[in-house]
Amino acid sequence: MTSPQPTDADWWRQAVVYQIYPRSFADSDGDGVGDLQGILSRVPYLIDLGIDAVWLSPFYPSALADGGYDVDDYRNVDPRLGTLDDFGQLVEALHAANIKLIVDIVPNHTSDRHVWFQEALEAQPGTPARDRYIFRDGEGDQPPSDWDSIFGGSAWAQTPDGQWYLHLFAAEQPDLNWAHPEVRDDFLTTLRFWSDRGVDGFRVDVAHALVKDLTEPFKSKTELPRMSESNGVHPLFDRDEVHEIYRDWRKVLNEYDPPRSAVAEAFVPAARRARYASADGLGQAFNFDLLQANWDYAKFRRVIEENLALADQNGSSSTWVFSNHDVVRHATRYGLPNDPTGGWQDGKAWLLSNGTEPTVDVELGLRRARAAIMLMLALPGSAYLYQGEELGLQEVGELPAANLQDPAYFRSKGAEKGRDGCRVPIPWTVGGLSFGFGTGGSHLLQPKWFGQYSVEAQDGVAESTLSLYRKALAVRRGLQTANELTWNDGVDWVLHFTRPGGWQSITNFGEAPVELPDAAVVLSSSPLEGAKLPADTTAWLI
Ligand code: NOJ
Numbered sequence: 001m002t003s004p005q006p007t008d009a010d011w012w013r014q015a016v017v018y019q020i021y022p023r024s025f026a027d028s029d030g031d032g033v034g035d036l037q038g039i040l041s042r043v044p045y046l047i048d049l050g051i052d053a054v055w056l057s058p059f060y061p062s063a064l065a066d067g068g069y070d071v072d073d074y075r076n077v078d079p080r081l082g083t084l085d086d087f088g089q090l091v092e093a094l095h096a097a098n099i100k101l102i103v104d105i106v107p108n109h110t111s112d113r114h115v116w117f118q119e120a121l122e123a124q125p126g127t128p129a130r131d132r133y134i135f136r137d138g139e140g141d142q143p144p145s146d147w148d149s150i151f152g153g154s155a156w157a158q159t160p161d162g163q164w165y166l167h168l169f170a171a172e173q174p175d176l177n178w179a180h181p182e183v184r185d186d187f188l189t190t191l192r193f194w195s196d197r198g199v200d201g202f203r204v205d206v207a208h209a210l211v212k213d214l215t216e217p218f219k220s221k222t223e224l225p226r227m228s229e230s231n232g233v234h235p236l237f238d239r240d241e242v243h244e245i246y247r248d249w250r251k252v253l254n255e256y257d258p259p260r261s262a263v264a265e266a267f268v269p270a271a272r273r274a275r276y277a278s279a280d281g282l283g284q285a286f287n288f289d290l291l292q293a294n295w296d297y298a299k300f301r302r303v304i305e306e307n308l309a310l311a312d313q314n315g316s317s318s319t320w321v322f323s324n325h326d327v328v329r330h331a332t333r334y335g336l337p338n339d340p341t342g343g344w345q346d347g348k349a350w351l352l353s354n355g356t357e358p359t360v361d362v363e364l365g366l367r368r369a370r371a372a373i374m375l376m377l378a379l380p381g382s383a384y385l386y387q388g389e390e391l392g393l394q395e396v397g398e399l400p401a402a403n404l405q406d407p408a409y410f411r412s413k414g415a416e417k418g419r420d421g422c423r424v425p426i427p428w429t430v431g432g433l434s435f436g437f438g439t440g441g442s443h444l445l446q447p448k449w450f451g452q453y454s455v456e457a458q459d460g461v462a463e464s465t466l467s468l469y470r471k472a473l474a475v476r477r478g479l480q481t482a483n484e485l486t487w488n489d490g491v492d493w494v495l496h497f498t499r500p501g502g503w504q505s506i507t508n509f510g511e512a513p514v515e516l517p518d519a520a521v522v523l524s525s526s527p528l529e530g531a532k533l534p535a536d537t538t539a540w541l542i
Helices: 036-041 043-049 084-096 115-122 128-132 181-196 242-253 270-276 297-314 362-377 407-411 448-453 465-479
Strands: 016-020 053-056 100-105 156-158 164-166 201-204 261-264 283-285 319-321 382-386 494-499 503-508 521-524 537-541
Touching: 036 043, 036 084, 043 084, 043 465, 084 100, 100 181, 115 128, 181 242, 242 261, 242 270, 270 283, 270 297, 297 494, 362 382, 362 465, 362 503, 362 537, 465 521
Parallel strands: 016 053, 016 382, 053 100, 100 201, 201 261, 261 283, 319 382
Antiparallel strands: 156 164, 494 503, 503 537, 521 537
């Protein structure tokens, strides 16, 4: 397939999307925080990497109570990160390089500094200004229900006048009331605002939480259905009515040529995911199933089959992701000892235990991560990559407590380490004050070992992980077509399939080398042993 053209309405279906966490990518002004001009200066790197699109995590004005997912103003740029003019320059540079741009939109909650929430606090209980959020009276000095916030502690915070407001995440992230017409209208304005500025698509944060059934009396948390069995009846998540909102959004997204794309972050059972990915809704939804699967042949096979079938059913395309800004980097997860969950604990993928730190087998983790990415890039559908994974970067487990920023750490009173370890600014050079990130240090402390993972250390080195990603993306670009995949069954621990054009991908999850099929090898994630595929290795053949 040739690279997607700007007028191609389906560009997202087989795209490789590279997630940039703006504050940790490149810092142009030496304040220790990454910014838009920093990203702009690295566009040549993105071109060399061979991606189709960039997904920018929030760059909006924010007090950073949750890494920017607490938005003060949805239609502006955080002054520490730049200006709307810088944003325009970035769009222009990416488009000139035929790279699309997706931005994050955070509709479930604003920040507590948002003008609406400030108005709500100044207003009296029961006044219209409070209706844009979810304010309730408590029971004496107790909150209206015993619900927990996803980051720990109560999901309700009390205002000085005694009322409580709901926040599914941090207290600085009050949940919006999506029954309010002004809330609905304002997000349509925001979609248009960024679409008018050339944005090609949106990543929709907690897309499954917007509509809530707040009929009282509230059920206790012990009576709430498990998410895996919620089936549209949970009061807080994945209610069928949420799709009315996305049907309105789709109409706006379709006002543009090409229509703007959208991908839902919706933690719902696989069978309910299709609703978010429907053509009259957002169009695509993340599937975190591979991310949650340990390095295990049977799980990978089941997840791939299930998701390809689901995507076919609703005319969408699958999404695949191993790492993002919320989870322990997969090069580290795959090196954790005897971890039956691959680093995914109780549905919270970002946790490394805060007690006895597990020893990570870095070599094994990287070897498997390289095999995994080649497997993923050979699958039909779009592949979402997270900055630094192309360097084989490991999670930073040793951040000192005083440097941690994640509300999950604070709200759990330190019981959970949080997600900062995957958000440390990435290393560009072998040495220097912040390994080339900027000239003024780094807001999350980079460890000494970062230099060996830097772009400088890997650029032009044939066996480096960066070279592997560049080669794999170039080969994929020439071969990736529609959704077809044929399984080649053989040994139980070998995942082998063929794509149109005779492109084969074969991964050995077992311990012993296996025979390779009789075809030309175009790329392998680790050196082959003669005509054999070693353990924890993927090869592509034609
Ligand atoms: C999901 C985002 O990926 C995460 O980083 C954030 O903390 C929550 N949504 C709340 O916005």
